[in-house]
Amino acid sequence: MSDQTHRCNSYCDSNSNSDPTNHTSGRSHTHPAPARLMGHHYPARRSRDAGMTLPELLISVTMMGLLTAVIAGAIIVTLRQGQSTEGRLNLSRSEQSIGMWLPNDLASADDYTKNPGASPCGAPVCDGIDLSDGSNVLMLTWSVANGTAEGVTTQLTNVSYHFSPSEDGSHFVLRRVECVDTGGGWSCSSHTLLGEFPGPPAGIDWIPGVIHGNQCVQAGGVMQCTEPSWVIEVSIPLRADATSDGEENYATGDQVKDANRVIVTIDGGGDGGDSSGGTTKISITAGGTNRELIDASSLLGAPSFIEARSRCGGPLTLVVDTSGSINSAGASGTVTSAVRGFAETLVGTPVQLQIVEFDNEADTLGGGSAWHRYFDLLDIDGDVRELLTDYNMNGSADGGHINRLTYGGWTNWDDALFRTFYNENGTIADDYPETVVFFTDGAPTADREMGSSYKSGGDLAGQPSYPRPPYEADPVGPYVQAAFNRANYISTQNRGNVRLVGVGVGGINDELDWVTNPGTGYVNQWQRGYRRYQYSGTTTVYEKASTLSTNLDFEEYRNGSFYYDITPREYFQRNTSSHTSQSRGSDDVRIGNDNNWRRGTNNSSWWDVSFSDVVANLNLGSTIGTSGSWFRVDAWTTATKAEFDAAPQAQKNAGLWRSTSTTETRWVTEQEYLANNNPSANPPNSDGWVDAGEQAVSKDADAMYWKDVSSVPSGTNVNSSNDGYRRIQTTPATPPPGGYDGYTPKQTVKKTGGAILANLIAGDDLGIPWVTNPDNAEIANMYVLPKNGFNQLQGALKAVALGECGGTLTIRTQLESGAPVRDPFTYQNGAAWNAAGAPLTIEPSVINTNLQYPTGTFDFAIPGGTTVDVLISPQNYSELGDYTPVGWSCRAGIRELSQGSDYVVAPVLDDQNQPTGWSSIRVTISANEAVACTQTVRPS
Template sequence: MSRRRLNSGRNPDRGMTLVELLVSVAVLGIVGSVVAAAVIIVFRQIGNTQGRTEVARSEQNVSLWLPADLSSAESVDTKPESTPCGSTVCDGVNLAEGSNVIMLSWSTRGATGTAITKVSYNFFPAADGTYSLRRVKCSTIDAGAWNCETTTVLRNLPGPPGGETFVAGVANGSGCSSVGSTLNCTNPDWVITVSQPLAADAINETQVATVADLKNSNRVVVTINGGGSAAGPGGGINQISITAGGAVRSNIDSKSLQGAPSFADVRSRCGGNITVIVDESNSIGTSITQVRAGVKQFVQTLVGTPVKIQIIGFHTYSHVLGTTSWQKYWDMTKDSEVSTLLTAIDTLKGTWSSSPNGGTNWEEALFRTLRQSDATTTGLVPKTIVFFTDGVPTFDRLVQRTSPGVLPTDPAALGAPWPTANGSAYNQVAFDRARFLADEFRTSARIIGVGVGTGISGSSNWIVDPGAGYRTQWERGSYSYVRDITSYQLRYQARNTTTQFWSWVNYNTYATTATNRRRDLGWTNVTQAEYLTVENPINTSTTDGAKVVVTTSPVSTVEYQANSGNSTYRAVTKTYAAGPDWEMWTGSRSSGATTEYRSTKVYNSPPYEAYDPAVTATTANSVILARLIAGNDYGTPAAFDGTSYTNTQLADMYVLPQWSQFATAMQAVSLGVCGGTLTLQTKVGSAAVADPFRYENSTVTDSSGAALNVEPRVVTTNQQFTTGTFDFTIPNGQYVDVDIIPQNYSDLNGYEPVSWACKAGITALSYTSIAIAGQSQWTGIRVRVPANAAISCTLTVRRD
């Protein structure tokens, strides 16, 4: 019994069966494989994750500096040897080891002088064998000392491809680009390339913007490598593309719906800030009623478009409608701001005294538009300036200016002989100062002139030359040298009866000749040889019909010295007379010998006592306006076919004989900005929707119903960019029908549509709803877009 108990006690520890062992091994292998795969994936993704982090950090660094520099730039320099201070060492920053990738320059004019800023993105080798990109910014005021600062923007950049040797551009200077040079300085275009911007509707890299659309902008593509295993999301090679409009002189190009400065360019030609400048001078008179109506027409046409409008009234001084601020732009997508502006238009040419407020101060109007009250450049430079006047400038800011009345250093006051503006007649200085401002911003802002009435049809005296300044200097004449000139003279002639020729004879021959003789020629100069045929040798008697005359004439010192070997020239005692030598004389002048003294004009030697008369040219006032608007005598005249204007997108000069034409012209100007466009908004109640809504122009047909070959475009609206605008080329100037379809409704579960509403300006516009396949909630619309209207449509939604 005891043995039996011992055997039964061993059964619980008998171990695993072979089947159990095999199953355990198999399960362990599967689990191990999964764990190993997960570990491998984690380790593989470490590099990509780090790469994406590096890419994000690099993108942030580039976006922090480069867009702002691009938008400020007046000029772009990609020569590898360029430096911001003109030397290899800028304020202690040694750039010799690197190459310039892109250098951006601009100037800013202020009350204290002109500040020049240059920013170079310098590519250089780092100590660890990689390369870095640094931003070196240098500034100077009125050509003073350069103040520079440097910031490293990108690190761990690759060197020249293919193992090429890096040749520093800065250290080699002009040798990099001089004619005939064999030096191949490194231009790191594998890191940054500067090119022409893409077109607004580009769908590939070959569709670049036209010259007319560039607005001095550049596209910069920065290539970065985060070190990941694959391009793009893999954290490897990525490209950052930045396009921003540059500036001219001290002007920041302002085209964004958010106001300047901004680097999201308006992709549509319709958009940005517009300033309307309105003449309120005395000569407007009762025509101000038609002026108000025309300006209202301009505003009403653009209601609902991504445009902000500022209206400046000017006479001797200037003011901004609807506000007491120095500048104010009103948003045409906001009904409350539209209403305020339309009401303010009725205050044009309000209650102010006629003198001196009744003048025409073109400079004051442009100064208000383009400068801050302290004379520095405004940050709100408009995309378009519409300049209306009925005459020519009679005042400038040297004489009359709006408080606080700060004068910039440029342009400087010219003073005499230029006439001072008096407010009653055309003044050349007033024009020149206005044109200085227009020229400064002409390439970054489109300027359109509208001239109306008899004043613009008249003419003025354009000053070609104001007259040279001079001072009077007295001189006294004298001579110290003379010339003895001997002349031979004969008096009598007799005629040979055989040959019938006359010959000179002495008196005795003449007296014995009864006929064929004459003396009516009087004493006549002859050659010495002829004289000797009558009288030889020479004697002083004149009774024989021959004489020798010696004439002594004063000569100048210069002539005497030029003929020093000629015995007929001799020196005499200095005698004061009417020249030929003249010397400056500061002593007293004898009143009796007036020919002995003369006054002369001494030019280019101030101070001046007087000025020569001005040279003027009678010039049409419309030409004077064109010189302001376009910088030439004609601009691009608006073409009117009897019904409408046919070149509104190009025209910059509207010259109107009749005030009744003003409203039509102003509407044409507004259509040149936004005619044939469709602007979309998305709202919750009266507020812009926070989340992005995307819309596509899926189908476009012409007036006959034929489909047009138009590349579909998508626009996005959200809280930051509240509008999206489509531009259309409309055949024959008629209309197109456009289908607009929401694109991301599947992402908008938190919203539901309420209604669509469309307008042409302030006039309600009908549309047709379009069903979307597979959608019972969201719908699109079909809307008609004429060439002579700016259409806006709003989709109102509610939150679930």
């Protein structure tokens, strides 16, 4: 046998002959040569019982023990790492799946709810998608106005992140369910984001929320339905500057539309923290934000920086009242200065400003032949100069377009808002404003419906017409309700998609007549009275005594005398002996003969003698109404035959009831005639019911029915009731040819012009009034100044501007020519200090500038009246080898800031603490300023 190979194993060697090919299996095997120890070749001695030599047995036992321990340890490590690896993969997959959808949904949201019972369509089943066995995790809601040929339609969208058991019940899944309604009902779709979540842990029962709806939340806010917090939990949207997910950091109001974040807690299933694939939190930034995906292999959870677009920026329209009342108040110069101050405050920010002036009709300032004109307030040497200093750019200091505001005419809110939100043909504006500031000094007195002198452009499809009258046909007073109604229609169509801010002064404080009902148009219709049917026959009338009188004097014995009169009722109640004598009885009452018929008297007081009192005392024995009687009937009331028949005979005998029969002929209605006439009577009319033929009446009271006539004979006094004619008024919804004959009176309540403006801005009488301590300009939408407060207008408009951009820093990157730089530049707010110089804890954020977005803006939370210093540094300088920095410049509005005092520049160092050639900037930001800094570079 070769020293290198052998063709048998120990079993073969001890149980076969010497033929090496004689194997039970019939197959040939090749094995390594025996081991050589210490340079010698020892032949193997084998035990015929064990099939192994003794040294081999000892070595095998020892090695097996070692290998078993090693393998067991390896298995444990592998299992543990496998669990962690799977957990990390779960976290990465979860983060990317949620991050793909949630930021965009959050950026769109106007409202949100975490109620487990919320459904995106308001029902347990949405367009065939059964949600009844699950719970809402977070539902986001928004609306969008879309222009169509028929007008403006509103599309409502609800997106629910929905947690529910899988179809087979083996695990749980997270779905994104989106429902959209454009007016024709809900259209819904579902997309599974994450699957194979575990069920509730021990001690938690699964109670689905959607099937219970609002009943999930009990009194005191106690949640009765199950929230899936053991696997995934989504916070309520937070403010952009929030550093934790506490209630004090929830986004509210307009902050929902600003940059904000949600904290998502996910359990990957690992056995440790986030680095082991266990529970981790990720921070998703949205609401006007750009977000980059985190690397799938990252175990850090939340990104280091957030990138957010500021609330400051975008198209803004300032609507300016230039009506004649401002001239009359001597305030035209003050208003122009206030408009100028508003624009100057925003210079250097990424705001595109449009100014719409209105009086009889609206116009766009500086628009020329263009319907809209937005000025780029970053374009210092172009648009800003044209707006503020030199409107035709010919080098003259003429005050710019703002100096060309002219005043005079009526107040047309309707045309002002049409010009703001729509194109000339009535479609939605191509450059749709994000914010509209609406200034006026009084309520509307004109509108586009009043004719071509009060509008330009076409009409808005779907806007209702308001008939004049009942609404005023011309501007005849301080307020025209139809003008408000038309303007409010436009506001209502757009209010959900734009921030509306109202500013009022002067006549806006007057108390005006708000029309709750303008009156209804009526048409006069003339009618002639007729009668036709009669009844002739005997009629029995049944009557009951209603008023009775007495000739007796009822007295009480008091203080030794009977000179005290009492009422008949008192006598009847106290007369225990039923005596009729005038002597004193044991009950101390008696009856005296007064000899005067009356209903009772106590010298100056009159008393009633009631029917029931007389009935109860018929035992006095006197017949009513006969000679010597004590009572008589002075008046009767009609009774029915059934009442008469049911009355006791004693009462009838006493004369308290009577019946009389008379023969009469009376006119009756057609209904009464038809109900009683016997057509078979022979001879005809023998039953007393007669068709006498139609006869016109000369007195209105004789008419049994009325018929329309086209006119009234000349000389007829239609205002008299003795002419047989009458006038009635009908109120057809559509006026007849020639129009209505008149209108019913309008109904009004008193409202101030400020309340009317608030209804335009916010849809109610108040809105959110502006207050200065603490200043709420970021959320306020109503600035109502005193009647003589024109001198406060500039401060109010500046507060509105600062509510948009106050406490912001805009960063711009440009070439020396002023053109934006094509390549992206990244900047970070690395540190901040308060007014006392103490460091502030901030969440670092980044902005990018490039050719498409030449600026980025940082927002800062600044307590009123104070400042913060911020450090801004370029981040991607290693990628900017094609550029050389030239320097920084800053401004606050139109004011140029000074390097060294308002801001300082410092070199940016690399990892080896060496200058990179680039510079950071430390600048002071005030809540009362919008600061803009520009880094100028040149191509290398």
